[in-house]
Amino acid sequence: MSKVKPEIVGIIAEYNPFHxxxxxxxxxxxxxxxxxxxxxxxxxxxxxxxxxxxFDKWTRATQALANGADVVLELPVADALxxxxxxxxxxxxxxxxxxxxxxxxxxxxxxxxxMAYARLTQxxxxxxxxxxxxxxxxxxxxxxxxIGHEVSSPNDLLGLAYAKxxxxxxxxxxxxxxxxxxxxxxxxxxxxxxxxxxxxAIRQAYLAGKLTDLQAYVPKSTFVDLQSQKMLSWAxxxxxxxxxxxxxxxxxxxxxxGMAEGIEYRLVQQLEQLGPQATFEEWLKAVxxxxxxxxxxxxxxxxxxxxxxxxEVKVYQKAPFLRLLGFSQAGQTLLNKxxxxxxxxxxxxxxxxxxQTFLATDYKVGRIYQLLNGRxxxxxxxxxxx
Amino acid sequence: MSKVKPEIVGIIAEYNPFHxxxxxxxxxxxxxxxxxxxxxxxxxxxxxxxxxxxFDKWTRATQALANGADVVLELPVADALxxxxxxxxxxxxxxxxxxxxxxxxxxxxxxxxxMAYARLTQxxxxxxxxxxxxxxxxxxxxxxxxIGHEVSSPNDLLGLAYAKxxxxxxxxxxxxxxxxxxxxxxxxxxxxxxxxxxxxAIRQAYLAGKLTDLQAYVPKSTFVDLQSQKMLSWAxxxxxxxxxxxxxxxxxxxxxxGMAEGIEYRLVQQLEQLGPQATFEEWLKAVxxxxxxxxxxxxxxxxxxxxxxxxEVKVYQKAPFLRLLGFSQAGQTLLNKxxxxxxxxxxxxxxxxxxQTFLATDYKVGRIYQLLNGRxxxxxxxxxxx
Numbered sequence: 001m002s003k004v005k006p007e008i009v010g011i012i013a014e015y016n017p018f019h020x021x022x023x024x025x026x027x028x029x030x031x032x033x034x035x036x037x038x039x040x041x042x043x044x045x046x047x048x049x050x051x052x053x054x055f056d057k058w059t060r061a062t063q064a065l066a067n068g069a070d071v072v073l074e075l076p077v078a079d080a081l082x083x084x085x086x087x088x089x090x091x092x093x094x095x096x097x098x099x100x101x102x103x104x105x106x107x108x109x110x111x112x113x114x115m116a117y118a119r120l121t122q123x124x125x126x127x128x129x130x131x132x133x134x135x136x137x138x139x140x141x142x143x144x145x146x147i148g149h150e151v152s153s154p155n156d157l158l159g160l161a162y163a164k165x166x167x168x169x170x171x172x173x174x175x176x177x178x179x180x181x182x183x184x185x186x187x188x189x190x191x192x193x194x195x196x197x198x199x200x201a202i203r204q205a206y207l208a209g210k211l212t213d214l215q216a217y218v219p220k221s222t223f224v225d226l227q228s229q230k231m232l233s234w235a236x237x238x239x240x241x242x243x244x245x246x247x248x249x250x251x252x253x254x255x256x257x258g259m260a261e262g263i264e265y266r267l268v269q270q271l272e273q274l275g276p277q278a279t280f281e282e283w284l285k286a287v288x289x290x291x292x293x294x295x296x297x298x299x300x301x302x303x304x305x306x307x308x309x310x311x312e313v314k315v316y317q318k319a320p321f322l323r324l325l326g327f328s329q330a331g332q333t334l335l336n337k338x339x340x341x342x343x344x345x346x347x348x349x350x351x352x353x354x355x356q357t358f359l360a361t362d363y364k365v366g367r368i369y370q371l372l373n374g375r376x377x378x379x380x381x382x383x384x385x386x
Numbered sequence: 387m388s389k390v391k392p393e394i395v396g397i398i399a400e401y402n403p404f405h406x407x408x409x410x411x412x413x414x415x416x417x418x419x420x421x422x423x424x425x426x427x428x429x430x431x432x433x434x435x436x437x438x439x440x441f442d443k444w445t446r447a448t449q450a451l452a453n454g455a456d457v458v459l460e461l462p463v464a465d466a467l468x469x470x471x472x473x474x475x476x477x478x479x480x481x482x483x484x485x486x487x488x489x490x491x492x493x494x495x496x497x498x499x500x501m502a503y504a505r506l507t508q509x510x511x512x513x514x515x516x517x518x519x520x521x522x523x524x525x526x527x528x529x530x531x532x533i534g535h536e537v538s539s540p541n542d543l544l545g546l547a548y549a550k551x552x553x554x555x556x557x558x559x560x561x562x563x564x565x566x567x568x569x570x571x572x573x574x575x576x577x578x579x580x581x582x583x584x585x586x587a588i589r590q591a592y593l594a595g596k597l598t599d600l601q602a603y604v605p606k607s608t609f610v611d612l613q614s615q616k617m618l619s620w621a622x623x624x625x626x627x628x629x630x631x632x633x634x635x636x637x638x639x640x641x642x643x644g645m646a647e648g649i650e651y652r653l654v655q656q657l658e659q660l661g662p663q664a665t666f667e668e669w670l671k672a673v674x675x676x677x678x679x680x681x682x683x684x685x686x687x688x689x690x691x692x693x694x695x696x697x698e699v700k701v702y703q704k705a706p707f708l709r710l711l712g713f714s715q716a717g718q719t720l721l722n723k724x725x726x727x728x729x730x731x732x733x734x735x736x737x738x739x740x741x742q743t744f745l746a747t748d749y750k751v752g753r754i755y756q757l758l759n760g761r762x763x764x765x766x767x768x769x770x771x772x
Contacts, residue, residue: 239625240625243629246757247692272753276762307634371625371628374662376661376662
């Protein structure tokens with residue numbers, strides 16, 4: 001299935017935050033591919049499901065490097081803030097461009113032949129404009145018919161998305177699924193007797209003030225961050241989004257990436273009806289309907305917060321780039337070898353010109369995030385040498 | 387000078403917050419014009435000098451009604467957020483439209499013949515686009531030449547602005563200057579042995595946590611508000627403005643009322659250079675130069691916060707309206723008489739149609755203010771019957 005001795009193994013991740021499950025995955029990769037370097041393509045300051053990252057990209061990249069990653073690349077916002085298929089495509093493209101030969105990923109069913117499933121379902125592309133519930137259900141039914149059984153667990157579905165992206169890109173990567181253990185993705189309680197809990201459970205416990213309980217579930221580097229930094233969530237950015245929705249001209253909202261079917265009117269009207277005390281969750285619940293799922297709306301809300309326009313996403317997708325956040329000593333050797341040969345520019349520091357041109361969108365996104373965490377995100381930041 | 391028995395005396399005010407000096411002024415008017423009704427044209431939730439009001443317009447209108455005002459009208463934002471000349475024009479126009487015959491105002495020199503000074507200086511209009519320091523100085527010198535002495539105290543200058551507005555409107559009002567006592571306008575310390583302190587001094591003391599000290603300087607109604615409500619300032623709105631400046635498209639900022647000479651680039655660049663920890667004052671100080679005074683920039687900052695566009699101000703000025711906030715029992719009799727005869731519409735409640743048409747700007751402004759104070763400002767608010 002996978003190349004026996006790859007030099008570079010890739011992982012697509014969000015590390016929100018980095019926990020023992022992520023550590024386990026890196027250890028599995030090192031055991032299976034001794035001597036290989038691990039390159040991670042990681043979401044930046046805003047995540048795939050449409051929410052601010054708990055810690056900024058530098059903190060999360062450092063957590064990864066402290067626990068076995070050799071190179072961390074940032075997935076630009078136009079790749080990260082996407083439905084699973086497009087998120088997968090951006091991740092696979094970045095890893096392939098960096099020279100990865102294997103993609104390792106967690107799956108509920110690591111024995112599935114994801115590439116075979118991808119080939120069986122490659123004509124099931126669906127309508128990218130529609131991400132409503134009915135569409136999701138009928139899509140899963142179509143997959144089941146093609147493959148012969150359901151593929152419905154969240155990480156299996158993401159694995160299938162990786163496989164399809166890989167297929168579309170000419171199969172630059174071999175896939176190496178790793179069986180996920182112990183914690184379910186959506187789990188929100190800690191299992192007292194287990195050392196792995198989901199990122200969601202960890203964030204919930206943190207917000208509930210149970211910081212010391214978390215020591216068992218995260219590597220030391222993450223625990224230090226949990227103690228010293230404020231974890232951010234939608235609650236922190238909601239006052240800004242609420243202001244934006246109150247102040248915005250409706251025609252400007254219409255230019256936001258992902259805005260469709262006049263939903264911008266609903267976003268504004270529901271907030272107005274709920275009044276000034278509404279929370280983010282109350283607002284999203286009021287806006288939600290059959291055609292707009294919670295996750296799709298969360299992404300849309302993030303795009304509004306960031307003023308991410310359709311045009312900006314198009315510009316990036318026509319000319320993608322790789323953004324380096326950090327590397328280990330072993331990663332440095334790899335970088336020296338790779339950096340001249342990437343098919344897209346590899347950005348190692350942000351210049352004044354960059355932030356006015358191709359990096360303008362990610363630079364803006366970083367500045368919005370830093371309004372809440374108070375730390376420069378791009379200018380004046382050195383790549384992490386771990 | 388003033389009509390001997392006017393039925394309606396007008397006052398232009400901000401009441402930020404209402405204090406003993408304001409009470410003294412109302413008492414002086416009642417003493418001088420027994421039986422007259424007092425109509426106040428008051429700034430709404432954002433003030434002439436470019437700052438959020440300490441308390442919302444309903445709270446401040448109630449303070450005025452509790453202390454002797456009979457009718458309180460709101461000066462729409464397009465009248466309030468203006469240099470002194472235009473602010474004065476909006477106030478005089480509103481009072482005249484409501485049928486006021488006298489305008490009472492505080493002045494450092496109540497013996498000045500303001501209308502005579504207005505006639506002497508009526509051709510000194512200056513360039514409205516220029517409000518820099520050099521302009522202010524040369525304007526004052528020109529006034530002094532025409533009149534024969536300086537007119538330089540802040541309330542005298544405002545009185546002159548009222549007189550000029552009155553002249554421009556065909557002198558609908560007689561002017562009644564009242565000598566201001568005891569507290570200087572810009573004073574920032576409380577005088578322990580005096581019962582009058584400036585609004586600025588009161589806000590400073592409040593922010594310094596000296597709430598109980600304030601009991602001597604404000605009427606009871608204001609003191610109750612000081613105890614029960616959070617006073618708002620730029621510090622509260624700065625996170626929103628900072629976000630707006632971080633997220634905004636530069637071409638949108640160019641449409642903001644008062645934006646000139648490409649200052650929008652400077653607003654954005656200085657914030658970027660100061661970094662994510664800068665305060666409102668630090669930012670304004672960094673932006674300030676000879677051509678843009680602190681007050682002009684504060685107004686501009688408010689216009690950015692409110693997304694107040696040049697076009698919106700034009701629309702209002704072509705079709706102004708009167709907005710009723712509240713009235714006393716005596717005020718009600720007056721209202722019944724006046725309301726059918728005002729030359730502009732008198733808005734007593736905000737309908738769904740109003741907020742989408744001529745009231746759209748003020749409605750938006752109210753919603754932005756209520757993001758911070760949590761109280762509906764327009765829809766669902768009844769006019770105050772005191």
